[in-house]
Amino acid sequence: MIFYIILILLLLALMVAAAIYSIVQKDLLYAVIATGVISLVLSVLYLILQAPDVALTEAAIGVALTTIIFIITIRNTVRYEDDEKNRQKISKSNKK
Amino acid sequence: MKRVLVISILAVLGAYLAEALFQLDFGRQFFQNGVKDFYLIASPDKLKVANVITAIVVNFRGFDTLGEVTVLFLATTAMGSILYKGRHKLGERAVLFSASKIVTTGSKLLFPAIILLGAYVFIHGHLTPGGGFQGGVIIATGFLLMLLAYSDYSVSHVVLSVIESLAGITFATIGLLGMLHGGTFLQNFMATGVLNNLLSGGIIPIIYITIGFKVGAELTGLIYTALNEKD
Numbered sequence: 001m002i003f004y005i006i007l008i009l010l011l012l013a014l015m016v017a018a019a020i021y022s023i024v025q026k027d028l029l030y031a032v033i034a035t036g037v038i039s040l041v042l043s044v045l046y047l048i049l050q051a052p053d054v055a056l057t058e059a060a061i062g063v064a065l066t067t068i069i070f071i072i073t074i075r076n077t078v079r080y081e082d083d084e085k086n087r088q089k090i091s092k093s094n095k096k
Numbered sequence: 097m098k099r100v101l102v103i104s105i106l107a108v109l110g111a112y113l114a115e116a117l118f119q120l121d122f123g124r125q126f127f128q129n130g131v132k133d134f135y136l137i138a139s140p141d142k143l144k145v146a147n148v149i150t151a152i153v154v155n156f157r158g159f160d161t162l163g164e165v166t167v168l169f170l171a172t173t174a175m176g177s178i179l180y181k182g183r184h185k186l187g188e189r190a191v192l193f194s195a196s197k198i199v200t201t202g203s204k205l206l207f208p209a210i211i212l213l214g215a216y217v218f219i220h221g222h223l224t225p226g227g228g229f230q231g232g233v234i235i236a237t238g239f240l241l242m243l244l245a246y247s248d249y250s251v252s253h254v255v256l257s258v259i260e261s262l263a264g265i266t267f268a269t270i271g272l273l274g275m276l277h278g279g280t281f282l283q284n285f286m287a288t289g290v291l292n293n294l295l296s297g298g299i300i301p302i303i304y305i306t307i308g309f310k311v312g313a314e315l316t317g318l319i320y321t322a323l324n325e326k327d
Contacts, residue, residue, distance in 0.1 A: 023106075024099055052225035053149050056217065060233035065315065068240055072322050 008048060015041045026081045028074050036067040144288040145222045145297045153227065154300045158282035161303075162267060165310060169264065172314045179325045195245045203245035210238035218308030222297045228304040232311025239316045243323055251320050256313045263310035270299050270306075 015038050022034035039062025046055035139151035153161055195203075217224075218231025242249045274283030282299075289296035 020103060023102055053147075053227070053230070056226045056230040057233070060230055060237060064237045064240065065233065065319075068244075068319065069322065076325070 004048065008045065011041050011045050011048075015045075028079055028081055029071070032067055032070040032074065035070070036063050039063045039066070140291055142288070143284065143297055143300070144291045144293075145300055146292050147222055147225065147227075149225075150222045150227050150300060150304065151297075154222075154303050155282070155284055158271070158303070161307070162271065162282070165264065165267065165307060168311065168314055169260070172318045175318055176321050179321050194247070200245045203241045207238050207242055210241065211235055214238065214308070214312065218304055219301070220294070221304040221308075222300045223292060223294070228307025229311050231308040232313075233315060235308070235312035236315035236319060240319050243320065251316060253317060253320075256317045260310055260313040260317075263306040263313070266306045267303060267310070270303060274299070 018034045018037045018041070022031040022038070025031045025034065039058055042062065043055045043058040046052075046058060135148060135152055135156065139145045139148045139155075143151050143155060145151040145155075214231045214234035214237075216231075217226035217234060218228045221227035221231070239251060243251075271282040274285050275281055277283060277285040279285060282303075284298040284300070286298035288298045295301070
């Protein structure tokens, strides 16, 4: 019992850490991967809490589909948030 | 500064949410003597379905599932109609990096295993955890892997839409057949068989297989449209 409580607390801490990392990180690709890690840990938590159906859904949709849709968005826009290269790119695309 | 602000606002919101959730009783009086006993007893006994969640989703709340499938269909149709401007030529698109030899060979090896896992999940939806939605998403993930690894891999939109339409028509037809047999829409009219057998549960496995095909085809088409969109 105490083992499960410690495991759940560790996983929750990992989730919070990944969430803060995805806000702080300026490389949006890394931020998207961190949100995928949140979903992965969440699906493990659902499995521990005896909800395997929800765990399967979370693993398939949260880890794979949402992440790839964000990555496609990054490919079509810009990869780095708020820095010099990015501003040059935006000004260039405005000139066009 | 902005990041600190965002994190602090999120922390305050989370604290409020946690306080509200701790004060809630979670409807305890409804859990004591509610509809859950009926579901827990009726799904193994009457319907012979081992996975109670599947029995609720497909049989007791089958009409809601039809609405859910319709919502997904409308969402993918809307996304396709918005993004259908121009397509890259085959082989011109790569996601962020071009795939190496290891990635292409590994995806070719993994692809049949992923499709098999998806098919297993939705065919055994009434016995083991999972079902049509989960299996369909897993199948779409397999096609996504191939689309990422091979820049000239393509799926046929005609085949996808035929599979999707046939699956939807089958779902609605099974519902109407229940009415024809003198019950309500989506009435379980077939023999339910023996508990824990593959062929048990009446119409539940058939409906979940059609949902699996439908969701898989829809999400594969969605990913293919989004990946090949020309900006």
